Amino acid sequence: MSLRHYLGISAGFHDAATAVVRSDGEIVHAAHSERYSGLKNDQNLHPAQLAELAADCEIDHIAYYERPWAKQLRRLRSGEGFDWQQCTLRQVLRSQLQGRFDRVPHLLSTSSQSRGSWISNQPV
Numbered sequence: 001m002s003l004r005h006y007l008g009i010s011a012g013f014h015d016a017a018t019a020v021v022r023s024d025g026e027i028v029h030a031a032h033s034e035r036y037s038g039l040k041n042d043q044n045l046h047p048a049q050l051a052e053l054a055a056d057c058e059i060d061h062i063a064y065y066e067r068p069w070a071k072q073l074r075r076l077r078s079g080e081g082f083d084w085q086q087c088t089l090r091q092v093l094r095s096q097l098q099g100r101f102d103r104v105p106h107l108l109s110t111s112s113q114s115r116g117s118w119i120s121n122q123p124v
Contacts, residue, residue, distance in 0.1 A: 004060040007053070007104075011045045011096040012086055013071060018049065020057045029056045045096045059104050068092045 036046035
């Protein structure tokens with residue numbers, strides 16, 4: 001049986017981080033962006049973080065924690081404005097992954113603010 005590697009991403013809005021979990025449940029990589037950038041609450045994935053991740057693991061699927069469109073609507077309602085460059089999953093992943101893992105299928109994981117999961121086998 002071939003083990004798959006799932007990359008979980010939290011990035012683009014607050015405290016960016018990555019984690020890779022193997023299909024047998026083993027955590028094989030975890031990194032928090034502020035450790036690389038030195039910026040408290042860094043919202044962006046750091047290039048060195050992504051380089052280390054690419055060197056450590058072969059990624060089979062990407063999971064993202066939030067629906068970017070819903071996040072932008074919450075920001076608009078709270079008076080923070082609306083960022084048109086961050087309103088789709090594809091936009092967020094392209095900007096955060098900086099051209100890495102472009103051909104990897106991705107999915108939007110279930111979060112406390114969302115209902116159900118959205119899955120796409122389309123590359124980023």
